[in-house]
Each structure stands twice: as C-alpha cells, then as structure tokens.
Amino acid sequence: MNKTSYLFLLGFCLLAGPLSAVAAEKVHLSEAAMEERLNTVRQDAKATEAAIKAAQKVTFFCANCHGDGGNSNLPEVPNLAGQNASYLLEQIHKFGDGRRRNEFMQGLIKALSDEEKISVSVYYASMGVKPAPVTNKALVAQGKALFFKICQRCHGEAGRGSNKIARLAGQKFQYVSLSLTRYRDGTGERLDPLMAANAKILTDAEINSLATYISTME
Numbered sequence: 066m067n068k069t070s071y072l073f074l075l076g077f078c079l080l081a082g083p084l085s086a087v088a089a090e091k092v093h094l095s096e097a098a099m100e101e102r103l104n105t106v107r108q109d110a111k112a113t114e115a116a117i118k119a120a121q122k123v124t125f126f127c128a129n130c131h132g133d134g135g136n137s138n139l140p141e142v143p144n145l146a147g148q149n150a151s152y153l154l155e156q157i158h159k160f161g162d163g164r165r166r167n168e169f170m171q172g173l174i175k176a177l178s179d180e181e182k183i184s185v186s187v188y189y190a191s192m193g194v195k196p197a198p199v200t201n202k203a204l205v206a207q208g209k210a211l212f213f214k215i216c217q218r219c220h221g222e223a224g225r226g227s228n229k230i231a232r233l234a235g236q237k238f239q240y241v242s243l244s245l246t247r248y249r250d251g252t253g254e255r256l257d258p259l260m261a262a263n264a265k266i267l268t269d270a271e272i273n274s275l276a277t278y279i280s281t282m283e
C-alpha cells in the first residue's frame with residue numbers, strides 16, 4: 066500500500082466510526098424503497114436542496130478521491146459529477162452487497178446510512194462534469210464512429226445514459242478504458258451481462274479511441 070492510500074484509509078477509519086454509529090440506529094430500507102425515496106426527493110425542489118446540503122457532511126471525504134464537486138483528479142477514479150442519480154444509488158447498492166468489487170468502496174459504503182446514500186446521489190447528480198479537452202482529433206473521430214455504431218442505443222446519442230444506465234459523457238479516460246477492459250475480460254469486479262456482451266467485441270485500440278471520445282463528450 067502506498068502512502069496516499071494509507072492516509073485515505075486512516076481518514077476512512079476516523080470517519081467510519083461516527084457514521085456507522087448513526088447507521089446502526091436506523092432500520093435499513095429495501096433497494097426499491099430507497100429508489101422511491103430518491104425519486105420523491107428529486108421531484109421536490111426544497112427536499113433536493115436539503116439533500117444537497119446534507120450530502121456535504123459526507124462528500125468532503127469522498128472529495129479526497131472523487132475531487133471537489135465530483136470532478137476527479139485521479140485517472141482511475143471516476144467523475145461522479147453529472148452522473149445519473151439512480152445509477153449512482155444502484156452502484157452504491159452493488160458495492161454494498163458485493164455485486165461490484167472494490168475493497169475500499171465496499172468498506173466505505175457500509176458506513177453510510179440510507180439517507181446519506183440518497184443525499185450523495187442527489188448531490189453528485191446536481192453537479193456539472195468537466196470534460197477533457199480534445200487533443201487528438203483523428204482518435205476522437207474514430208471513437209465517435211464506434212460510439213454511434215455500438216453504444217448510443219443504450220447510453221444515448223449524447224452519452225448521458227438514463228436511470229440505471231451510466232452517463233458516459235465527460236468520464237475519465239483511464240477509468241473508462243479500465244472499466245471496458247474489465248467487462249470485456251470478465252475479471253469479476255463488475256458483472257453486467259449487457260456490458261460484457263458489448264465489450265467482448267472490442268479490441269484494445271477500439272477501447273482506446275472510445276475512451277478518448279467519451280472523455281471529451283459534454
């Protein structure tokens with residue numbers, strides 16, 4: 066473990082104590098009930114504002130990796146800014162029950178209360194993502210052509226996804242290439258049959274051009 070990740074873990078332990086004490090007092094809601102609660106909050110401007118405010122108590126810690134306001138400065142850490150709220154909440158559930166594997170995130174998610182899981186999803190969805198600048202036009206054009214051929218039917222023309230489908234527009238290059246390679250190679254961190262089927266047909270060069278294009282989409 067390098068020094069930075071050690072410091073994060075230390076911070077995590079300090080945070081997890083008080084957070085889990087709060088979580089333990091509460092009855093855990095089902096995934097469906099939380100999804101419903103998320104939608105209720107998002108349809109109400111005042112509740113949304115309150116959730117965004119409440120989220121800031123937790124997200125100061127998330128910012129160590131996911132960046133201020135959810136624009137990450139670390140290549141393999143995803144941007145959360147602008148991500149679809151339902152998708153964020155679903156991924157939180159997946160880390161929580163082991164359907165998605167990342168040692169750090171799995172541990173951290175257990176320390177969040179149901180209300181905190183909802184409020185961080187509302188908060189990050191409300192922030193704006195900062196796409197990467199275009200530096201290689203030819204590569205971006207190749208990625209764009211592939212995106213329209215294979216990906217847009219689920220992720221949308223603008224790459225913004227929908228409810229349970231991830232927004233891709235403006236996502237980090239390195240994180241997107243890593244994720245696509247993992248889905249393709251079936252490494253086990255994430256098991257999604259739709260993505261596995263669509264990633265299986267991609268070469269390394271195609272993953273490179275797709276990730277380049279995606280990172281620049283607004």
Ligand code: HEC
Pocket residue numbers: 073123124126127128129130131141142143144145148153156157166167169170173185231254
């Ligand atoms: C030590 C660094 C670190 C911290 C702190 C951290 N994360 Fe993460 N997070 C990651 C990494 C790395 C991934 C990508 C895991 C993977 O490759 O699947 C991730 C992934 C996620 C995802 C999935 C995003 C997607 O696009 O699928 C969500 C949601 C998330 N984190 C929420 C949070 C929240 C909320 C907090 C604060 C309570 C937090 N994270 C704190 C490192 C961190």
Ligand code: HEC
Pocket residue numbers: 143212215216217218219220229230231232233236241244245255256257259260263264275
């Ligand atoms: C049949 C629908 C479908 C198609 C086609 C599809 N995807 Fe996906 N994609 C999904 C779903 C659903 C998820 C969420 C999966 C999960 O929870 O692991 C996802 C997740 C992703 C993620 C992870 C995002 C994140 O924030 O972690 C990436 C990257 C991605 N897709 C890229 C692509 C690319 C590039 C293509 C085209 C080559 C593509 N997808 C085609 C449905 C699809």
